[in-house]
Amino acid sequence: MSTLPAAATRRRAADRNHVRVLGRPGGPVLLLLHGFGSDQGVWERLSPSFLAGHRVVLVDQAGAGRFDADAYDRERYSTLDGYAADLVEVCEELDLRDVAVVAHSVSSMIAARAALRVPGRFRQIFMLAPSARYTDDPAQGYDGGFSAEDVDELLGSLDHNYLSWTADVGPMIMGNPDRPELGEEFTGSFRRLDPGTAHRFARATFLTDSRELLTRVSVPTTVLQCRDDALAPDSAVREVVARLPHGSLVPLRASGHCPHVSAPAETAAAILEHLLPRP
DSSP states (O other): OOOSOHHHHHHHHHHHTTOEEEESTTSOEEEEEOOTTOOGGGGTTTGGGTTTTSEEEEOOOTTSTTOOGGGOOTTGGGSHHHHHHHHHHHHHHTTOOSEEEEEETTHHHHHHHHHHHOGGGEEEEEEESOOSOSBOBGGGTBOOSBOHHHHHHHHHHHHHOHHHHHHHHHHHHHOOTTOHHHHHHHHHHHHTSOHHHHHHHHHHHHTOOOHHHHTTOOSOEEEEEEESOSSSOHHHHHHHHHHOTTEEEEEEEEESSOHHHHOHHHHHHHHHHHOOOOO
């Protein structure tokens, strides 16, 4: 049992995940949860749209940004549950209530797990370009966008030559080939990660099936879908919406997998339009 004072215990998660709170003090909470390959800096184009009216909470997930490297636990972060536990601890230690989470990509499934643990903390979830399972499931007629062989090759190439892997994957994830600078930016973000932690997060991302879990999420959830998304094809996104008891779909004009980077104004407008009022 910990003998640390209560104040030290409260600070631990916020320090571990390099939590920053911006915007309007006392305003409704909007927590931005970055996906695989990035850190909280990925929200710099989107977050200004919310600062005047909201308390915006930014975190660095395990292994990313300024996450406390001494707090990294290989076993804890080998599954999405470890990342969800971090999110719950941040919310509890900062006493965040009526939280609206904006979660990108795989972090949509992390937010769903956190909402199942402490549903009373969350008012709403926004899932940007989500997929509940990236690998095809032929037995159930599910198209996740990747065959089992594709995923094995992706994870193998990550382990074999990380720099080459980032050069290929960054632009593929970002999409928008007419704006190559965005792909280069995402490649740079990947390269700031430790290859070992990136590999564990990638395995947790691509080998997890969250479809059944979504059926138990009671929090209202708005799914934002992009065009020409290489990681979350139309079939996968619609499966997410179909599984959610209180899910709704909002198609965006934005293309690629990262609308908060490629189309921040449109993405912010969609979030504000569908944001539920605080009780």
